[in-house]
Amino acid sequence: SAPYRADQLNMQAMLNSFHWGPDNRIHGATGPAGGKVYSPLRPDQAPLNLRGKDFSFDPKTLELRAESGGAQNGMSFDSRGRKFVCSNSDHLQYIVYDEAFAGLNPFIKQQPARISIAEDGPAAPVFRISPDEPWRIVRTKWRVAGAVRGPVEGGGNPSGYFTGATGATLYTGDAWASEYADHAFIADCGSNLIHRKGIYPKGHVATARRPAEESGIEFVRSSDIWFRPVQFSNAPDGNLYVMDMYREVIEHPWSLPDGIKQFLDLNSGNNRGRIYRIRTIEGKIKQRKLPGEAKAMELVQMLAHSNHWHRETARRLLVQGNMIHLQDAVRALLKESVDVSAQVNAVQVLHGFGSLTADDVETVFRSKSSAVHLALLKLWGNRDELSPFDVPFEKNISQLILNNETRFQATLLLSKFPLHSSRQSEFLWRAMSLEKEDKYWMQFAVLNAMHSCRSDFLNHMIAKGEIGSNLFHDTGAFYQFFGASSDKKEIAQIFRFVFKAPISMDTLDALSSLSHGMRQNGKGWSTVLTDTELAHARERYLVWIQSQALDHLSAAGKIIGIMGEMMNESLKQSWKTMLSQSEWAILHSELLASLANVFSLSDLDWVWGQWSSWSPSVRQVALALMMSRDELLLAYLKSAQGKPELIKDLTFSQRRNLQHHRSDKVQQSASRLWNPSTENVVKMSAEDFGEALLLEADMDNGQRIFNERCASCHRGNGEGFALGPDLISIKTSGKNRILDSILYPNREVQPQYISYEIETTEGESIVGLIAQESRSLMVVKQAGGITQTIQREKIASIDGTGNSIMPSGLLEEMTTQDVGDLLEYIVQLKR
DSSP: OOSSOGGGOOGGGSOEEEEEOTTSSEEEEOOTTOOEEOOTTOTTSOOEEOTTEEEEEOTTTOOEEEEEOOOSSOEEEOTTOOEEEEETTEEEEEEOSOGGGTTSSTTSOOOOSEEEOBTTOTTOBOOOOSOOOHHHHHHHHHHHHTSSOSOOGGGGSSOOBOSSEEEEEEOOOSSSOGGGTTOEEEEETTTTEEEEEEEEEETTEEEEEOOGGGTTSOSEEOSOTTOOEEEEEEOTTSSEEEEEOOOSOOSOGGGSOHHHHTTSOTTTTTTOOEEEEEOOSSOOOOOOOOGGGSOHHHHHHHTTOSSHHHHHHHHHHHHHTTOGGGHHHHHHHHHHOOOHHHHHHHHHHHHHHTOOOHHHHHHHHHSSOHHHHHHHHHHHHTOSOOTTSHHHHHHHHHHHHHSTTTHHHHHHHHHHSOOOHHHHHHHHHHHHHHOOSOHHHHHHHHHHHGGGSHHHHHHHHHHTTOOSTTTOSOHHHHHHHHHHHTOHHHHHHHHHHHHTSOOOHHHHHHHHHHHHHHHHTTOOGGGTSOHHHHHHHHHHHHHHHHHHGGGOHHHHHHHHHHHHTTOOHHHHHHHHHHHTOGGGGGGHHHHHHTTTTTOOGGGHHHHHHHGGGSOHHHHHHHHHHHTTSHHHHHHHHHHHTTOGGGGTTOOHHHHHHHHTOSOHHHHHHHHTTOOOOHHHHHTOOGGGGGGGGTSOOOHHHHHHHHHHHTTTTOEETTEEOOOSSOHHHHGGGOHHHHHHHHHOTTSSOOGGGEEEEEEETTSOEEEEEEEEEOSSEEEEEEGGGEEEEEEGGGEEEEEEEEEESSOSOTTTTOOHHHHHHHHHHHHTOOO
């Protein structure tokens, strides 16, 4: 079922790219539209939410499950079973880990499983030789002039960058030279070409690089503007086949202005299409026996075929045909073959038969090939239980951890099938200590597997006197994990260990992250430390603040944040004193923010007394404090009726939020302060602001308006927050398109920018973009750079609004000159 309104469905965001996977399941790419998917033939299965995920199903049982992915059009496995995907403007992406490992540790932030890997960037340069279509040239001129909406590619050129990447496929045939093996081929259907990338290791992930011999050219490029490659297939003859839609116009109708569309036949080519075979000039087409013509034993022999298509098809026929009577022959191939591909496919067939034994596992681990080990580990990852392989797994885990190529996958497996706590801790410590090249991904795997051995790992770390800065890529994530786990004994143990060390950024990062983790579960220092320990900490840190803070601002910010979680009345008064003194002005924002836990109605008169002496940034902190609770917000709005200076610092977004607040009382109080005229603005069109596109602009005023109305969600010129689309890319759309998007933010919303409203079990309402989700956590990004991590168990409901995160009525109370200034400032933005 589609998740959005029918008028927002996009044919370029639908499911695609079905493949027989290395796990003997049929895999598909969901596309950006997502949706809840179910099988009418399996009414016992609940609908599966595939937002941001791909999927697979068992062809025998039709059991459906989510898979890591979530790109656009194109998905492929290489000969090793690694998965690659692509999106129109991000032409090659790599799937780092399977969905089966996501969220196994509910107390850590999951790293995205899908990463962009092209060294020349997501929308890399491409070199077409086809002439730019006349309509494309006209459209670009119109866009540059601001006459129509749409992106201006290549800095004003009609083409030159990936805009229609599709069909990413890894070549696994045997008809070409070995240098092409497992290279990626990506079509750009808009530029009439096929692009190639070599795949190379980069720590525990991969990187993709344009071959040196194709610098400034492409693997295939056509002068025919009807050539529209969209998908590929590795073929029985060992070559690569290309599916060419062969049509006049490939663009989405929405991207074509009416003034151009009326002169084009968008159906031209509906009755056409081509399939090409790419082969070497010298290469002869080999006449081969196909798996479908082979006898049963010949299928087993084909598992060692030089062409991956034959190996895969033979494996599929063996598994689909349930030819279990051949398992001994397959097992013999596993034991006797020296061919790595044969061994890998033999393991996959035995897994498909459901007849993999502990002896088979021992045979795999006797292989000298890491590829065979990895094939087994990946198959294990999607099992619900490991038995009867517990013994051979634990027996061989040491060699898997020692091996750079298998360490990451083996550590991931420990997250799903943990050993005894002390053994688990030993291997995780060893894995993290051995890792030199890619601590980023190894840390994720280790923390994901640490949920079952926290205490043992912590004791080991303390015994070695190791804070963690030499061990982890991000020490803060380690301590945040312990804080979120809410084990009072462990948290107190960490505090005592770290607190006795000299004050440094390492120790402060540790305590700050520990505190942040505790806040995720509503805990604070007072719940884990004794009164004596709290008093000692306050005294030590207050002395440091008063004597050294102004000379060590970064450390001071950390300490102030930590002390905010230790706040009592005495410390609060010390903070208030500093907040009234100009010499501490550089730390006023941090000091005020740290009062969040103890800020009350009785503090408001003090705030009004300081208001005029505080800088705008400090007043924003005060506003955030008052908006955190309804009783404070109502008191603020009441005070503002007699003090108009108190509402001058409200941003446009804050005003809009007050006008549409969940509390009727807040809405009513806000309406007394100003009368919204949103309806008049929404009824206006881009034509009504035509003059704004031509006015000489005041850049200073444009910057002021941008900071007030846009910077909470967009970043530019080194300021603001990255929540909405990248304005550096959008600015090339032209002023008319930008204006249109501001006036009608909900007319065409990309799925990743649709806002969601999450209600928690504690009655809190959180509106924002879902940045990341797993079975245990959801990460929500909000305006102003706020990121909230919510435990799944604390989510009462999730509702898609169907609307953009950008509010309607953004131009409310702006003059035509203001609009012109803002548009000019946006198109002149730099990173």
